[in-house]
Amino acid sequence: MERTAVRRRLTWQAGTVTEIREETATARTIVLDLPDWPGHLAGQHLDVRLTAPDGYRASRSYSIASAWTGTTVELTVEQVPDGEVSSYLVGVLGVGDQLEVRGPVGGWFVWRPESTGPIQLIGGGSGVVPLMAMLRQHAHASSTAPARLLYSVRRATSVIYREDLKTLAASDDVDLTFVYTREAPPGEPRVGRIDAELLAAKAFAPSDELTTYVCGPTPFVETVADLLVAAGHDPARVRTERFGPTGGPR
Amino acid sequence: MGIVSPGFTGRRSGSDLPPGQYLTRDFPVLSAGPTPRILPEHWEFSITTETGEVHKWDWQAFLQLPSEEITRDIHCVTRWSKLQSEWKGVSLDTLFADVETGADFVMAHSYGGYTTNLPLEDLLDGQAWIAYEFEGEPLGAEHGGPARLLVPHLYFWKSAKWVRGLALSDSDDLGFWESAGYHEYGDPWKEQRYAGD
Known part of the structure; x- marks a missing residue:
């Protein structure tokens, strides 16, 4: 029997909510103090488990929004319509409450600070969350790997991490482009989805060193990943994370 | 550990789902x-034995094999379950009919480089198919078309999309x-999501 990876069992652990930041009308960041957290890579996620007073339990996976700096773990949760767990996390959970989590999970959609090649991050909506962890890790490690974020949002009020992104984009190594799909703020003439022309103008050109990370709703990721492959990017260098249904008729 | 969230009521599905799963349509x-x-x-599918013997089908040859209508519940490790999904495909019993092997394990290989490992006994005896239709339509590329492995009794990542071959191994x-x-096996009823579960 060959085993190619360290196989460590993930156990549930308790965390305490130390801070909550409202990011948009439907998304909030939850800061958890997790004394037993083993650390994580940017891009990984964790499972949150809720237990109702009658013992009923529900769990969901959430991308980690923060870089591991040895203290806390931050989640950004977008309220899903009728979401069983997200409705509680966004609407009910308060500072001082406890949550059970386990993780970190995922060894593919990750960025390691020792890697030096350029990184292209492309996020749609709350798909920006694991990409934000990568940018924060990039800053924390003082990485000089060139990084670009293309962030597709409906309108200016949909932007998560507005102030943090501005701060991060002040670095010479980080470039930030917002894409507004419904309504652009004054001074931003372009309204529309990411297309081939925009990728050619704003994203890194294909190269052997580049790694591209795409995260968002399934139709967004399908479209962007197809555009990247059509533009000559090696599919093996495009890492994706999708959420939600394929769209179209149900 | 018993952390209870007083404001959490949850939504019971009422269906007989594996632990930790929720229903999606x-x-x-x-x-x-x-x-x-x-x-x-351009599609080809092959079975390669542990001795290097290769059994190969192109699309035309594959479609001439007897097919089955399959209705099964499917369970994704990301926690959604879909009940009574309808597929059409070729049973792996059919594809393995002329394959001689003493191997216990299989690595499924996909176009695009994806791989997943399974015990051979989980692929035989009416438990697994190479599926090419979903709910009466050709299987879409985003769901693994033109053909994917279908092993509904394991978490759905085992049902490799864009499958191009199975390699037998000791x-x-x-x-x-x-x-x-x-998890190396991924039984949803035992909630084997991650390594060590």
Whole structure:
């Protein structure tokens, strides 16, 4: 029997909510103090488990929004319509409450600070969350790997991490482009989805060193990943994370 | 550990789902990279034994094999379950009919480079198919078309999309997600999501 990876069992652990930041009308960041957290890579996620007073339990996976700096773990949760767990996390959970989590999970959609090649991050909506962890890790490690974020949002009020992104984009190594799909703020003439022309103008050109990370709703990721492959990017260098249904008729 | 969230009521599905799963009527997608677009005329499927013997089918030969209508519940490790999903495909019993092997393990290989490992006994005796239709339509590329492995009794990452071959082996090596922290077997009823579960 060959085993190619360290196989460590993930156990549930308790965390305490130390801070909550409202990011948009439907998304909030939850800061958890997790004394037993083993650390994580940017891009990984964790499972949150809720237990109702009658013992009923529900769990969901959430991308980690923060870089591991040895203290806390931050989640950004977008309220899903009728979401069983997200409705509680966004609407009910308060500072001082406890949550059970386990993780970190995922060894593919990750960025390691020792890697030096350029990184292209492309996020749609709350798909920006694991990409934000990568940018924060990039800053924390003082990485000089060139990084670009293309962030597709409906309108200016949909932007998560507005102030943090501005701060991060002040670095010479980080470039930030917002894409507004419904309504652009004054001074931003372009309204529309990411297309081939925009990728050619704003994203890194294909190269052997580049790694591209795409995260968002399934139709967004399908479209962007197809555009990247059509533009000559090696599919093996495009890492994706999708959420939600394929769209179209149900 | 018993942390209770007083304001959490939850939503019981009322269905007999594996632990930790919720019901969806959508068909979500989990893939690690861009969707490979494989034309049926370029598609090939092979079974390679531990001695290197290769059994190969192209699309035409594959479609001439007897097919089955399959209705099964499917369970994704990301926690959605879809009940009574309808597929059409070729049973692996049919594809293995002329394959001589003493191997216990299989690595499924996909176009695009994806891999997943399974015990051979989980693929035989009416438990697994190479599926090419979903709910009466040709299987879409985002769901693994033109053809995918279908092993509904295991978490759905075992049902490799864009499958192009099965390689038999005496050793139980780890596939793509299994190497990235997921369980080597993935039984949803035992909630084997991650390594060590």
